[in-house]
Amino acid sequence: MKKFDREHILHPYAPAVPVAEMYMVKSASGVYLELDNGEKIIDGMSSWWSVIHGYNVPELNAAATEQLSKMSHVMFGGLTHESAINLSKKLLSVTDESLEHIFFSDSGSVSVEVALKMAFQYFNSQGNKQKTKILSFSKGYHGDTFGAMSVCDPVTGMHAAFEGILHKNIFCEEPMCSFDSEWKEIYIADFKEKIENHHKEIAAVIVEPVVQGAGGMRIYSPLLLKRVRELCTQYDVLLILDEIATGFGRTGKLFAYEYAEIAPDILCVGKALTGGYLSLAATLTSKKVMQGVEANGNILMHGPTFMANPLACAVANASLELLLNSPWQERVRSIESQLLKELGRCRELFLVKEVRVLGAIGVVELHKEIDLAWMTPEFIARGVWVRPFLNLVYIMPPFVISKTELTTLTTAIFEVVAAFEGVAE
Ligand SMILES: *Cc1c(COP(=O)(O)O)cnc(C)c1O
Secondary structure, eight states: OHHHHHHHOOOTTOOSSOSSOOOOEEEEEBTEEEETTSOEEEESSHHHHTOTTOBSOHHHHHHHHHHHHHOSOOOOSSOOOHHHHHHHHHHHHHSOTTEEEEEEESSHHHHHHHHHHHHHHHHHHTTOOOOOEEEEETTOOOOSSHHHHTTSOTTTSSTGGGTTTSOOOEEEOOOOSOTTOOOOGGGGHHHHHHHHHHGGGEEEEEEOSSEEOTTTOEEOOHHHHHHHHHHHHHTTOEEEEEOTTTTTTTTSSSSGGGGGTOOOSEEEEOGGGGTTSSOOEEEEEEHHHHHHHTGGGOOOOOOOTTTTOHHHHHHHHHHHHHHHTTTHHHHHHHHHHHHHHHHHGGGGSTTEEEEEEETTEEEEEESSOOOHHHHHHHHHHTTEEOOOBTTEEEEOOOTTOOHHHHHHHHHHHHHHHHHHHHHOO
């Protein structure tokens, strides 16, 4: 079976015939993945930020089964259903009150495309055809589709592979202030210069609030975000917040923008929206933005086949309810303090450049690039699933992880990084 996979099935950012070994997952329950050889390993990645309640959750299984018995899918053009309505009510009630409209799509990247369309159409419909660019921070990540790629970090992102094809946007220096660093205006200087000089051609700023994910796992001061909001308002530029990774409690707030006490014009959510059960994302926006988009008889031009898929909406509803009825703040805080203590120990390793923690996110940045083919079996041998990239070994476990299970994860990271010192020359 694995031979067929190897020869025919493509995997994320991997060669057609991968060099590294592929592990087969038979089932998953709680924080454990069960491999085909019966071994159980702790998932430190929450399947890329999404599985916040763990796997095989009775409440989510029940919601899926109930929805299946009604209908798994129905087109959203001209038709609607209870699952979409209930989920929208819930999402709009937990996000900023200025957000009143919601667009469902099937993946985070598509929700970003929709956000970009909203921003461009907002100005275009009102007769301003000059605003054709997006301003974003370096080291950001917003997805793999073309619009999303064009706002990802121009160096570590995928720009080189699509030279001459991607829409040319404007980038400023990545955030240089850590989460609790004292504020200095210099931190916003480059952003300020870019927006001052180019605001006539900038429709929107897109940013991952407080935590930059796949572009470099950097955590920055909410005060920077506050200044970004002020400058966007001052220069008539829309602010898109990409909470696809940070949303639903991951950083210790339900949404990371709450740290900055600001509101976005457009908000993208995805990943943990369905508790990692199904692919669903959403783009939320204000009345002001939708009215702008619809000026002069225009309408938002997007409509995916699986828009607001009832099965995904039903599970998302159950997931949000489960989250809100759980002591998630205490859980995330307790994971945070354990990560600070246990991952903090990695600082004594000479290969370690920095350890960063916020909420249920722990990052160990190394001085040199990791070796995935060497590291993965080392983690598996220690009973954990950790998927590092570049020079970053990081985890964002399910919120339901126990103290002992988390210690298994952090100990594995310490040991594997320590052992890597001997291998990495
Ligand atoms: C994962 C991610 C995306 C893309 O979401 P997909 O569902 O993979 O398309 C966009 N933005 C951020 C911040 C992400 O973490």
